[in-house]
Amino acid sequence: xxxxxxxxxxxxxxxxxxxxxxxxxxxxxxxxxxVADVDLIYVGLRVLISSVETMERLRGSPLVDAWSxxxx
Amino acid sequence: MDREHLxxxxxxxxxxxxxxxxxxxxxxxxxxxxxxxxxxxxxxxAGPFExxxxxxxxxxxxxxxxxxxxHERIVEAxxxxxxxxxxxxxxxxxxxxxxxxxxxxxxxQLKALLEHLEGKAEWGVKAYCDTQTLENNLRCQHxxxxxxxxxxxxxxxxxxxxLTKKREDLVKATLAGRVDQYAEQVVDxxxxxxxxxxxxxxxxxxxxxxxxxxxxxAALLVANHDVRTFVDMAKTLNERxxxxxxxxxxxxxxxxxxxxxxxxxxAHG
Numbered sequence: 323x324x325x326x327x328x329x330x331x332x333x334x335x336x337x338x339x340x341x342x343x344x345x346x347x348x349x350x351x352x353x354x355x356x357v358a359d360v361d362l363i364y365v366g367l368r369v370l371i372s373s374v375e376t377m378e379r380l381r382g383s384p385l386v387d388a389w390s391x392x393x394x
Numbered sequence: 395m396d397r398e399h400l401x402x403x404x405x406x407x408x409x410x411x412x413x414x415x416x417x418x419x420x421x422x423x424x425x426x427x428x429x430x431x432x433x434x435x436x437x438x439x440a441g442p443f444e445x446x447x448x449x450x451x452x453x454x455x456x457x458x459x460x461x462x463x464x465h466e467r468i469v470e471a472x473x474x475x476x477x478x479x480x481x482x483x484x485x486x487x488x489x490x491x492x493x494x495x496x497x498x499x500x501x502x503q504l505k506a507l508l509e510h511l512e513g514k515a516e517w518g519v520k521a522y523c524d525t526q527t528l529e530n531n532l533r534c535q536h537x538x539x540x541x542x543x544x545x546x547x548x549x550x551x552x553x554x555x556x557l558t559k560k561r562e563d564l565v566k567a568t569l570a571g572r573v574d575q576y577a578e579q580v581v582d583x584x585x586x587x588x589x590x591x592x593x594x595x596x597x598x599x600x601x602x603x604x605x606x607x608x609x610x611x612a613a614l615l616v617a618n619h620d621v622r623t624f625v626d627m628a629k630t631l632n633e634r635x636x637x638x639x640x641x642x643x644x645x646x647x648x649x650x651x652x653x654x655x656x657x658x659x660x661a662h663g
Contacts, residue, residue: 342462345651346482
């Protein structure tokens, strides 16, 4: 359970998908990808997750690094 | 600009970020500056986003994974340098001029949002519960359930049947109550370390790599100087709830996807 607190090195793809596809600012761009289209992804999500499992954590961001270094 | 390409908007910042720091970028990033904000964009091929192709592509999980990962990588790289307002996947414009027009419309709100988000980042908080163990414990340790167990043992078959049904209902309700209570306690504790909290849908089993049951899926906006407090608090919660089969998982820092609603766009949801 020691990996249960922050800065885990793998982040499931699900976390990325949920944010990038369903959150973030929506403006009426010239092409609008509707939420209904995006929801289709969840149909196959289980398959995707089981095949990808986890993805190498995208961020090796300074914030995280700084934090992990300051952590015993 | 031609018909084969579109302008893809990843995020906006208040001050121009250093785009050279974004590595492995297949499409060259550039800035569109208008209305006091900097939009980080790149030209992408229009083909995959044409309505006839898009539906098929969205069902192609490899395509979706590659495109969302690219989007995320770019926003995160910019975030290292600047406070960002991330945009949703596939925010596309035909020309820079069209984007500038949009920025003129939303500029004031974006600037206010950037000001609010400065010095903060989003953290994911998920709590999981081993409901099977919790239920097993309830069955043998919870007073009212134990009483029913005893009554069932002594009752004639017909009565025992009814009592068994009563016991199962009680176990179910008690379990649900406990789970709600734990989730609420986690929320109450972590909320004190953050500025804003947003509750998201609980994900069904099988969509995460964990086998236990998700009981909380939230995003917390945390000031960078409070991150240590936040992480320590999560650690304390894990220690406190280890006996109750509860695990609290945090991830971050994320771009503030969950805290970027422009008032005008809320209705589009």
